Each structure stands twice: as C-alpha cells, then as structure tokens.
Amino acid sequence: MKKIVNNIILLLVAVCLFSCEKDNYDAPDCTIQGRILDHNGNQLETEQGNGNMRIKMEELSWANGNDEVSVIPRYLNMKQDGSYVNNKWFTGEYRMTPIEGAFYPYPEEGDIVRIEGTVMKDFTVTPYLTIEWVKEPVLTADNYIEASVRFRRNAKDGAAMPDLSNGILCVSTNQYCGNNNKDGQLFNGTKTVTNDDEGTVIEFRTSMAVKYTGTIYWVRVGICCNDTYKKYNYTDIKTVTVN
Known part of the structure; x- marks a missing residue:
C-alpha cells in the first residue's frame, strides 16, 4: 500500500511540473500607441476611457489562417486628446479598427498591423x-x-x-x-x-x-x-x- 501511495505522489508531482512547464510563457511586452486624426490631420477630441470610442484588436496570427479558430477581440481605450497607448501586447499580427465613435464608420477590413517591440499607428477618420x-x-x-x-x-x-x-x-x-x-x-x-x-x-x-x-x-x-x-x-x- 505504501508503494502505491508513493507512486501516486510521484505521478502528481510529475503532472504538476509538466503543467508548469507548458504554461511558462513570456509576459506580453510589446507596445502599440498612436493617434486618432480627423480628415484635416488634427487629433480627434474624445473622452478618457472607452465611453466615446475604442479600437478593436483582432489577433490574426493566433488563428494562423485557420477560419475555424475563433479569435476573441480585445479593445484599446482612448485618452481624451485622441491618443492611445498600451504596453501589454504579445508579438503578432493584428487587425485594428476604430469603432463606436462620433465619426463615419471605418472600413470593416480595418488595418493590418504587425506588433513587435514598440509600434506607432495612427488612424484617420471623418468626424460628423x-x-x-x-x-x-x-x-x-x-x-x-x-x-x-x-x-x-x-x-x-x-x-x-x-x-x-x-x-x-x-x-x-x-x-x-x-x-x-x-x-x-x-x-x-x-x-x-x-x-x-x-x-x-x-x-x-x-x-x-x-x-x-x-x-x-x-x-x-x-x-x-x-x-x-x-x-x-x-x-x-x-x-x-x-x-
């Protein structure tokens, strides 16, 4: 009986070590930042947070071209001067789309952006x-x-x-x-x-x-x-x- 118990303990330890090793990913350390510009090149005045608009982020590299893989969008909040910054993103290819603002709809295909290190990305919209x-x-x-x-x-x-x-x-x-x-x-x-x-x-x-x-x-x-x-x-x- 003691031998069986010891074997079970060893098995549990091995499973735990394997799980820890599989989950040991590097933390996201890429930065995406930029501005929302109007059609005259001026920064769009918005609200702090996501109450006035936000930027939809879809990681295309996660699906790797497989249409059967569901990608859950994430969103970037805004500063009230029309700029944004977020420094917790994984390296990858993303579709970025400004949405839900007081401007004419941005093209549905968005802009494809490769995020690696620090990336600057501006968008131009036409406010109402x-x-x-x-x-x-x-x-x-x-x-x-x-x-x-x-x-x-x-x-x-x-x-x-x-x-x-x-x-x-x-x-x-x-x-x-x-x-x-x-x-x-x-x-x-x-x-x-x-x-x-x-x-x-x-x-x-x-x-x-x-x-x-x-x-x-x-x-x-x-x-x-x-x-x-x-x-x-x-x-x-x-x-x-x-x-």
Missing part, C-alpha cells in the same frame, strides 16, 4: 462635426460659466450625414472632462441642436453659479448626432479659474 469656439469659457460677474461655439457638418462620399441631436456643456473639477466625467448640477440635461443650427453661434451657460473659490474648472462643449452610438464630438478643453 467640427466644433470651434466662438467665445471661450469665461466666468461672469455672478459666477456663472458662459461659452459659445459653432459647428460644421462634415460629409463623406457614399455615407449619409446623420441628423443633429443635442449639445452639452461639460464642466469638471479635474482635467478629465466630457460626458462621462462632468458636474451634472452645473449643466442640467442637454441643449437641443438641429441641422439648421450649422454655422450659427450656439450659447451655453451653467445652470447655476459655480460654488468653489480657489478652484480650476475644466470646460468643453460636446455636440451629438443621432446615429447608432450617439457619441459626442468635442471642442478642446479650456480652463476657468475661480479666485
């Missing part, structure tokens, strides 16, 4: 709208924040232009500012924006006076189109200091 400041955010005498913008609709051959939906004034007490990170009390709900507002001055004002002195507020305006994802195109971010 280009928004510019008319009056940058200012603090009024009664401690409200006011700003105004105008927008231009961008066309793309072969694609229908979505209708306008609404606009928002995003005010935040930290540098991350957008529909996913704002003080909802300072701007309640949304402001109706229509196609006819193109080229006109659209004014925004906080719903209440700002409360905190000695505070920097980060401010931007977003305007949304009525497409599938209903994401916002944005201005860049400005700051307002309350002394």
